[in-house]
Amino acid sequence: MSSRRRFLQHAGLGGIVAAGVAPGVVGARPAMRWRLASSFPKSLDILHGCTERFARNVSEATDGRFTISIYAAGELVPPFSVLDAVGNGTVDCGHTAAYYYFGKDEAFSFDCAIPFGMNSRQQTAWMFDGNGLALLRELYADHGVVNFVMGNSGTQMGGWYRRPVRSLDDLKDLRVRIGGFGGMVFERLGVLTQNIPLSDAYPALEKGTIDATEFIGPYDDLKLGLHRVAPHYHYPAWWEGSGQLSLYVGTEAWNALPAEYKSIVERAASDAHVLMQARYDARNPAAMKRLLGEGARLAPFPREVLDAAFAASQDLYTDLDARNPRWRRIHADYRRFLADQVQWHATAEAHYNAYMRTLDL
Amino acid sequence: MSSRRRFLQHAGLGGIVAAGVAPGVVGARPAMRWRLASSFPKSLDILHGCTERFARNVSEATDGRFTISIYAAGELVPPFSVLDAVGNGTVDCGHTAAYYYFGKDEAFSFDCAIPFGMNSRQQTAWMFDGNGLALLRELYADHGVVNFVMGNSGTQMGGWYRRPVRSLDDLKDLRVRIGGFGGMVFERLGVLTQNIPLSDAYPALEKGTIDATEFIGPYDDLKLGLHRVAPHYHYPAWWEGSGQLSLYVGTEAWNALPAEYKSIVERAASDAHVLMQARYDARNPAAMKRLLGEGARLAPFPREVLDAAFAASQDLYTDLDARNPRWRRIHADYRRFLADQVQWHATAEAHYNAYMRTLDL
Numbered sequence: 001m002s003s004r005r006r007f008l009q010h011a012g013l014g015g016i017v018a019a020g021v022a023p024g025v026v027g028a029r030p031a032m033r034w035r036l037a038s039s040f041p042k043s044l045d046i047l048h049g050c051t052e053r054f055a056r057n058v059s060e061a062t063d064g065r066f067t068i069s070i071y072a073a074g075e076l077v078p079p080f081s082v083l084d085a086v087g088n089g090t091v092d093c094g095h096t097a098a099y100y101y102f103g104k105d106e107a108f109s110f111d112c113a114i115p116f117g118m119n120s121r122q123q124t125a126w127m128f129d130g131n132g133l134a135l136l137r138e139l140y141a142d143h144g145v146v147n148f149v150m151g152n153s154g155t156q157m158g159g160w161y162r163r164p165v166r167s168l169d170d171l172k173d174l175r176v177r178i179g180g181f182g183g184m185v186f187e188r189l190g191v192l193t194q195n196i197p198l199s200d201a202y203p204a205l206e207k208g209t210i211d212a213t214e215f216i217g218p219y220d221d222l223k224l225g226l227h228r229v230a231p232h233y234h235y236p237a238w239w240e241g242s243g244q245l246s247l248y249v250g251t252e253a254w255n256a257l258p259a260e261y262k263s264i265v266e267r268a269a270s271d272a273h274v275l276m277q278a279r280y281d282a283r284n285p286a287a288m289k290r291l292l293g294e295g296a297r298l299a300p301f302p303r304e305v306l307d308a309a310f311a312a313s314q315d316l317y318t319d320l321d322a323r324n325p326r327w328r329r330i331h332a333d334y335r336r337f338l339a340d341q342v343q344w345h346a347t348a349e350a351h352y353n354a355y356m357r358t359l360d361l
Numbered sequence: 362m363s364s365r366r367r368f369l370q371h372a373g374l375g376g377i378v379a380a381g382v383a384p385g386v387v388g389a390r391p392a393m394r395w396r397l398a399s400s401f402p403k404s405l406d407i408l409h410g411c412t413e414r415f416a417r418n419v420s421e422a423t424d425g426r427f428t429i430s431i432y433a434a435g436e437l438v439p440p441f442s443v444l445d446a447v448g449n450g451t452v453d454c455g456h457t458a459a460y461y462y463f464g465k466d467e468a469f470s471f472d473c474a475i476p477f478g479m480n481s482r483q484q485t486a487w488m489f490d491g492n493g494l495a496l497l498r499e500l501y502a503d504h505g506v507v508n509f510v511m512g513n514s515g516t517q518m519g520g521w522y523r524r525p526v527r528s529l530d531d532l533k534d535l536r537v538r539i540g541g542f543g544g545m546v547f548e549r550l551g552v553l554t555q556n557i558p559l560s561d562a563y564p565a566l567e568k569g570t571i572d573a574t575e576f577i578g579p580y581d582d583l584k585l586g587l588h589r590v591a592p593h594y595h596y597p598a599w600w601e602g603s604g605q606l607s608l609y610v611g612t613e614a615w616n617a618l619p620a621e622y623k624s625i626v627e628r629a630a631s632d633a634h635v636l637m638q639a640r641y642d643a644r645n646p647a648a649m650k651r652l653l654g655e656g657a658r659l660a661p662f663p664r665e666v667l668d669a670a671f672a673a674s675q676d677l678y679t680d681l682d683a684r685n686p687r688w689r690r691i692h693a694d695y696r697r698f699l700a701d702q703v704q705w706h707a708t709a710e711a712h713y714n715a716y717m718r719t720l721d722l
């Protein structure tokens with residue numbers, strides 16, 4: 001389909017509402033209506049709330065002229081099809097986790113999380129003041145999408161296990177529900193990864209057809225009740241030192257925006273980005289207390305598991321550096337930035353936080 | 362002066378430019394020009410860049426109708442008079458560090474930093490999803506100001522010392538340039554605090570009329586060259602686990618804004634907030650390397666110093682709880698939130714970061 005035809009079809013689906021308004025004209029404030037497809041269900045209310053805040057921001061800043069309707073996972077397109085749907089103009093924009101698309105190109109993961117990657121502040125620094133955003137925009141351009149940072153979970157928990165993981169041996173032949181890079185690294189440690197829908201995780205853990213599943217962190221995990229059937233709550237998720245979420249806007253939809261709407265969209269996304277991390281941070285503690293009160297048993301992964309996973313992840317990255325030029329290009333920058341960040345954060349930040357943890361507050 | 366008279370005077374200084382435009386009318390997009398007074402000099406380019414980004418955001422989102430001119434420290438009002446200048450309508454808005462005003466009310470410090478307080482993510486969480494913003498807005502309302510979160514430095518460095526601090530005894534009679542709460546706690550440890558302008562710190566350290574000064578972190582500190590006269594760089598600044606900066610808007614200037622401009626100002630501030638932390642994080646590592654290359658000697662404060670400072674800070678807070686009801690009210694909420702945060706961040710986040718620091722990246 002030509003760009004022109006796709007654009008007209010797209011405009012018919014939503015797009016520009018006011019007849020006769022020329023998009024892209026400086027100073028014009030056309031009435032516009034966009035549809036946002038989320039990869040997440042409404043029940044994940046922090047993720048969903050992030051898109052609601054974004055849409056409200058845009059509407060308020062345009063006195064209601066530019067409205068964005070939010071569709072939860074599956075309402076318009078399947079949860080893992082947001083990249084395609086935005087890129088081909090089926091929807092104007094989307095909210096998703098970039099690593100869902102690592103099967104198309106492993107480099108998408110840099111926009112979300114890779115094992116032993118950046119923490120939340122480091123990732124935001126790379127995106128806003130490092131080369132992250134520019135490098136990823138090149139990748140997305142090939143898929144008809146302009147990406148924006150919109151949300152982060154912080155370091156996630158390592159998930160729910162029926163039996164405690166006390167050694168590397170305990171992972172052997174363990175059936176764990178995990179995908180993406182985390183899953184690939186787990187497989188190299190002898191895990192049998194499973195790919196069942198999240199809604200089936202509870203009965204599968206209860207029956208013992210799987211041994212473990214990972215998810216997000218206390219606030220979201222509490223709703224699933226997994227601690228009742230798999231009480232051992234391991235941490236950290238070394239495959240998600242932070243999990244960045246993204247706003248995707250179709251390249252053509254983006255180019256059709258007046259300059260001021262572009263600015264409004266971009267700042268609205270930044271604001272929603274701040275809000276998501278704030279909500280997770282503010283709400284996780286109470287959820288953790290409740291989980292512990294209901295029998296969750298908290299334990300770190302053993303050091304030998306982390307070491308083996310780190311080694312396996314580096315092998316994987318070496319392979320990818322050799323066979324995916326896009327990955328190699330972004331990885332070189334990401335890895336250098338990460339090394340500098342870890343070194344710097346080890347100083348004032350780490351000592352301060354470590355000291356605070358020793359106090360009786 | 363009556364509110365009405367003050368408002369008219371204020372409008373004459375800048376304010377509403379387009380004659381005959383009724384402020385506050387829904388849907389109106391009046392031409393407006395604001396002046397922003399910063400507490401910081403242009404040489405602190407990350408702090409200054411934050412206000413530039415903010416002003417550009419507002420201008421872009423209004424197609425140039427709403428412009429904000431930035432005045433560096435001292436250009437319009439003295440650096441520590443921003444609260445008053447914004448509150449009495451001398452300027453429309455300002456960018457400052459709230460703890461400069463702790464002499465008016467100690468509770469202002471909760472909007473910036475208190476010794477052994479929240480780190481950057483925790484502070485943002487308290488402001489955006491805890492009770493922080495609402496509690497502080499009550500305090501600011503009494504001073505004619507509406508506050509917004511706009512920037513954070515992260516955990517700061519503890520400053521430059523001519524001789525290393527190896528024990529609590531080394532602080533006895535030490536002449537340290539530090540103010541605010543940090544200074545009050547240092548005094549309880551036997552330090553003689555000094556209050557000289559920053560520009561005098563280099564010669565004073567060189568001559569030995571002071572023994573140490575604190576500032577911010579590697580990126581800003583490098584420019585001062587203090588490492589050449591006081592090479593011992595201690596960390597962390599336990600009086601600034603993070604340093605939050607604020608946008609102040611005069612209550613009357615704020616109320617005169619159309620609803621959409623209010624939304625645009627608020628999101629523009631969020632975006633500048635993200636940018637400042639990102640810049641500090643992204644740029645500190647290279648500055649630290651350079652400082653170390655030029656002879657800076659990095660060392661943590663001894664544990665006994667931290668313990669004594671923590672004990673002294675808690676005594677101070679007990680005194681304040683007893684004599685400042687506003688402090689007590691905000692402190693109760695802050696302290697509860699902090700305790701929960703530290704406990705939660707000690708889990709996945711801390712273990713992940715601690716593991717990453719052990720790696721050869």
